[in-house]
Amino acid sequence: MRPDLRDTALCHGVLAAIAQRNHTRGGIAGSLERPGQGPAVWDRSEATFRSKVVGPHFEQVWRTWTPWYASPDTLGGQRTRVESGTVADPGAKTSHEIDAAGFGRTDNGREVLLAIGEAEWNETMGVGHLERLRHIRDLLQNRTQLHTPDTRLLCFSGTSFTDGLCAIADHDPRSSSSILTGCITGHHGTQPE
Secondary structure: OOOOOOOHHHHHHHHHHHHOOOOOHHHHHHHHOOOOOHHHHHHHHHHHHHHHHHHHHHHHHHHHHHHHHOOHHHHOOOEEEEEEEEEEEHHHOEEEEEEEEEEEEOOOOOEEEEEEEEEEOOOOEOHHHHHHHHHHHHHHHHHOOOEOOOOEEEEEEOOOEOHHHHHHHHHOOOEEEEEEOOOEEEOOOOOOO
16 A cells, blocks of 8 residues: 655655665665654754755755746846856866856857856855855856856845845845745845846
């Protein structure tokens, strides 16, 4: 007999088991068969669940929001596509993840990078996040065929922004911050559009 796939407790139990690195049927079943272990399992797996499940989902929410709901004013032009990816930083021997990159075209058809964004589910975003995006924009400008001087920098937070970041976003049209608080709103409680 199949369990009810709408059983929320079962779904959460399976997700918790997977977050604990139980990737086989036997491992998941063994994790689910421990009665009264729910709080202990959650205590051990909450951080992993938030970083490996909730965080990536939050990033995907913004990758979906950007092409469907972000206005040309927010992105700095009409978008043609939105991607995510990494940018190599040979000087630092590392790479940087971009959660959302909005592309468009100039009047002559040249591809332009309209905006790059970072999404953090459970972190207050500050000026350091913006500086990281500026560094990524500089890396792209120095080594790609993309037109990037006017690339907007977008910070997406599930919690909040520092006053310093909000002040920059209020005065620099190339920097913007958006927050998810049940629905998509700006840092002052208004629609980001």
